[in-house]
Amino acid sequence: MTKTEINMFQMVLKNRETQWGNGNWNREALAIDTGTDDLDRIEHASIRDSVIGGLERNSGWLREVRSARHRLASREFGICVACDEDISPQRLTAVPWAARCMGCQEALERETTETESGLSLLAA
Ligand SMILES: [Zn+2]
Numbered sequence: 601m602t603k604t605e606i607n608m609f610q611m612v613l614k615n616r617e618t619q620w621g622n623g624n625w626n627r628e629a630l631a632i633d634t635g636t637d638d639l640d641r642i643e644h645a646s647i648r649d650s651v652i653g654g655l656e657r658n659s660g661w662l663r664e665v666r667s668a669r670h671r672l673a674s675r676e677f678g679i680c681v682a683c684d685e686d687i688s689p690q691r692l693t694a695v696p697w698a699a700r701c702m703g704c705q706e707a708l709e710r711e712t713t714e715t716e717s718g719l720s721l722l723a724a
Contacts, residue, residue: 601678610672612696616665620658661697668697680704 671677678687682704691698700708 606672606677609677609692609696611668613665613669613672614698617662620662620665629717664697664699667699672701682708 613693668677671679671681678692679685680687680701681699683701685701687701691702698705
């Protein structure tokens with residue numbers, strides 16, 4: 601991996617960490633609904649649910665992002681943690697915090713019951 605690529609991933613991951621780590625993204629959608637219209641309330645409730653769902657997923661992604669930044673610093677970035685093979689550039693571009701190559705990720709997802717975690721959806 602070239603220095604330019606490393607710098608690029610460093611920037612991407614840092615932005616992600618800032619975005620997901622500050623805890624106040626989309627906070628207005630979590631604000632208590634003061635609308636009087638029933639339709640408004642229903643709509644707000646569903647937005648709130650999806651935002652809360654997003655926050656839960658984010659805490660998982662944030663862990664992945666931080667771990668990827670750690671690997672970047674220790675020059676292990678882009679190498680599959682399971683089989684030590686290079687992770688394909690296409691996969692890293694799509695999922696910069698990927699810790700596993702496609703094959704190992706798929707194997708992991710077959711074994712795990714957490715296929716609905718959202719991470720797997722993102723990595724697919
Ligand atoms: Zn692998």
